[in-house]
Amino acid sequence: MGGDFSLNYQPEEIYDVIIIGAGPAGSTAALYTARAGLKTLVLYRAEADGALGVTQKIENYPGVPGPISGYELLKIMREQAKSFGAQFVRGKVIATDLTGEIKKVYTIDGREFRGKTVIIASGAMERANKFKGEEEFLGRGVSYCGVCDAAFFKDQPVAVIGEDDYGVEEAEFIARFASKVYFVVPGSRIKAPPEVVEEFKNLPNVEILLRHRVIEIVGDQVVKGLKVKDLNAKEEKILEVNGVFIFLGGTKPSVDFLMGQVEMTDDHCVVVNEEMMTSIPGVFAAGDVLCTNIKQAVIAAADGCKAALAVDKFINKKAKITSQW
Amino acid sequence: MGGDFSLNYQPEEIYDVIIIGAGPAGSTAALYTARAGLKTLVLYRAEADGALGVTQKIENYPGVPGPISGYELLKIMREQAKSFGAQFVRGKVIATDLTGEIKKVYTIDGREFRGKTVIIASGAMERANKFKGEEEFLGRGVSYCGVCDAAFFKDQPVAVIGEDDYGVEEAEFIARFASKVYFVVPGSRIKAPPEVVEEFKNLPNVEILLRHRVIEIVGDQVVKGLKVKDLNAKEEKILEVNGVFIFLGGTKPSVDFLMGQVEMTDDHCVVVNEEMMTSIPGVFAAGDVLCTNIKQAVIAAADGCKAALAVDKFINKKAKITSQW
Numbered sequence: 268m269g270g271d272f273s274l275n276y277q278p279e280e281i282y283d284v285i286i287i288g289a290g291p292a293g294s295t296a297a298l299y300t301a302r303a304g305l306k307t308l309v310l311y312r313a314e315a316d317g318a319l320g321v322t323q324k325i326e327n328y329p330g331v332p333g334p335i336s337g338y339e340l341l342k343i344m345r346e347q348a349k350s351f352g353a354q355f356v357r358g359k360v361i362a363t364d365l366t367g368e369i370k371k372v373y374t375i376d377g378r379e380f381r382g383k384t385v386i387i388a389s390g391a392m393e394r395a396n397k398f399k400g401e402e403e404f405l406g407r408g409v410s411y412c413g414v415c416d417a418a419f420f421k422d423q424p425v426a427v428i429g430e431d432d433y434g435v436e437e438a439e440f441i442a443r444f445a446s447k448v449y450f451v452v453p454g455s456r457i458k459a460p461p462e463v464v465e466e467f468k469n470l471p472n473v474e475i476l477l478r479h480r481v482i483e484i485v486g487d488q489v490v491k492g493l494k495v496k497d498l499n500a501k502e503e504k505i506l507e508v509n510g511v512f513i514f515l516g517g518t519k520p521s522v523d524f525l526m527g528q529v530e531m532t533d534d535h536c537v538v539v540n541e542e543m544m545t546s547i548p549g550v551f552a553a554g555d556v557l558c559t560n561i562k563q564a565v566i567a568a569a570d571g572c573k574a575a576l577a578v579d580k581f582i583n584k585k586a587k588i589t590s591q592w
Numbered sequence: 593m594g595g596d597f598s599l600n601y602q603p604e605e606i607y608d609v610i611i612i613g614a615g616p617a618g619s620t621a622a623l624y625t626a627r628a629g630l631k632t633l634v635l636y637r638a639e640a641d642g643a644l645g646v647t648q649k650i651e652n653y654p655g656v657p658g659p660i661s662g663y664e665l666l667k668i669m670r671e672q673a674k675s676f677g678a679q680f681v682r683g684k685v686i687a688t689d690l691t692g693e694i695k696k697v698y699t700i701d702g703r704e705f706r707g708k709t710v711i712i713a714s715g716a717m718e719r720a721n722k723f724k725g726e727e728e729f730l731g732r733g734v735s736y737c738g739v740c741d742a743a744f745f746k747d748q749p750v751a752v753i754g755e756d757d758y759g760v761e762e763a764e765f766i767a768r769f770a771s772k773v774y775f776v777v778p779g780s781r782i783k784a785p786p787e788v789v790e791e792f793k794n795l796p797n798v799e800i801l802l803r804h805r806v807i808e809i810v811g812d813q814v815v816k817g818l819k820v821k822d823l824n825a826k827e828e829k830i831l832e833v834n835g836v837f838i839f840l841g842g843t844k845p846s847v848d849f850l851m852g853q854v855e856m857t858d859d860h861c862v863v864v865n866e867e868m869m870t871s872i873p874g875v876f877a878a879g880d881v882l883c884t885n886i887k888q889a890v891i892a893a894a895d896g897c898k899a900a901l902a903v904d905k906f907i908n909k910k911a912k913i914t915s916q917w
Binding site for chain 1: 616619620623624627651652653654655656657658665668669671672675886888889890891893894895896897898901
């Protein structure tokens with residue numbers, strides 16, 4: 268759940284590799300680095316997050332007869348990585364310091380993680396466009412982090428704009444504080460496992476509004492409401508709320524936390540060499556952050572494998588990548 | 593078994609794509625092309641053939657918790673491809689005519705298959721070096737094809753040099769004709785599923801010689817014997833045989849059947865562009881024939897996926913590869 272961050276990590280520890288993202292690229296990288304004996308940490312934002320995590324049905328992943336959900340496939344990959352000793356810790360990465368010998372990765376709840384190498388596998392689900400009023404009221408009612416800000420809205424009504432597992436988990440955490448949570452979903456369904464949605468629906472102070480398009484965040488000094496259009500009734504209305512939490516996905520690479528430290532294209536696609544290394548030695552990238560034109564799980568997994576082998580080579584200063592794993 | 597070639601193909605048919613090889617690259621390519629509605633034929637040499645097929649244990653293929661045998665993993669991939677309509681036909685490819693609009697692929701038993709496109713996914717298990725006497729007696733007792741030549745050795749003793757499933761299947765076929773089959777294995781075990789080996793062992797006219805190194809094929813006009821060194825007893829001996837069949841694997845790309853039609857490096861590695869297309873339009877390649885330095889199943893599978901998407905684009909003259917499969 269929202270605030271239930273795993274604490275099974277050692278704050279003092281320096282990992283061999285910190286992998287940002289637990290999709291097919293990150294999970295496969297973790298499987299390979301952990302199996303190679305490298306101390307591996309995977310930071311992830313939510314259980315069923317990411318392009319594969321929200322995929323309802325997949326039947327073309329070679330080796331796994333479908334249809335199964337993308338989330339189920341991910342769970343298998345993650346369990347494999349864990350079985351070799353990879354640690355998975357939940358935490359949204361918001362900042363990084365990659366320039367030194369030891370790389371630092373910061374999560375939204377204020378933790379710092381340190382690693383000799385980093386694999387950026389955070390996918391491509393960032394939003395390209397912001398809502399009207401979103402920037403104006405940021406920090407004055409608009410938030411991107413339930414764990415950080417939910418307590419400010421104790422006994423007050425809020426809106427949570429979400430569409431998937433990630434949004435639901437955040438909303439559940441926020442609902443512990445807020446008097447009322449309007450869960451505003453632009454589409455016609457919540458992209459999350461049915462049991463997650465079912466549990467969420469049963470919360471007494473949550474109201475789910477499907478097919479509601481966000482028009483504007485309104486207020487004066489602070490947020491006073493969220494203007495939405497009900498696509499069913501074809502009418503606009505204002506939800507009277509003091510806070511608006513936004514947890515939506517798009518298709519842009521999720522690389523804000525890099526703060527321009529590694530070379531990227533104009534479209535924010537991370538640039539790597541043949542061994543998946545970015546412009547910073549020891550920092551690698553894999554999967555959809557590279558803007559590969561084929562967004563298939565097996566391609567991302569193969570990228571993750573390549574990045575992991577390159578990390579191993581980098582750390583062990585091996586002369587040559589071999590296939591002897 | 594050796595001569596039990598599947599006949600469920602239409603000789604007159606023109607396939608959208610002929611895939612040569614049923615390893616992770618070929619099987620994944622077939623899964624994608626068949627699922628995209630393309631008429632897909634996969635030609636393969638033996639059931640548990642190839643680098644993955646002979647792998648005893650694999651536990652780092654993402655999405656498939658191990659350890660399982662490489663052969664089991666392959667079976668899953670092939671079944672997936674079949675479930676979408678891909679046809680798998682057994683037949684060792686020995687020649688191709690790739691220059692025309694319609695590509696022709698020939699198997700060792702004399703069949704011709706025609707396709708609009710070809711994906712070369714035949715792996716890298718060719719032998720770099722030949723045995724002493726091998727070239728001298730080729731066609732005069734030395735053979736690479738049981739189906740073609742076994743009948744010439746009816747009621748005569750032969751040697752079969754093999755190490756895996758492929759060799760065993762050929763030897764079983766040959767044993768139907770020969771009076772005696774010496775199955776000469778350079779290593780200490782036969783790389784094939786245990787049940788296959790067990791069945792093979794029980795054939796009355798087969799004698800398995802493990803840890804026997806081949807020294808020389810001897811004869812005058814025709815083969816008279818095979819000189820081997822028994823590594824256990826540390827002694828050389830001559831097996832008196834009239835035929836020597838060779839079914840060994842190495843690490844060179846298996847591309848003899850291309851007869852130099854597509855661009856290759858000096859090491860016989862097939863050269864492809866970003867979309868896995870060779871120097872001939874409509875002819876693609878994937879997996880170990882590319883001499884990728886990372887010989888992992890997931891990398892080959894990803895290659896197969898890319899090649900399949902490129903085939904689809906080529907056939908449908910799509911403007912752009914999309915991920916909308």
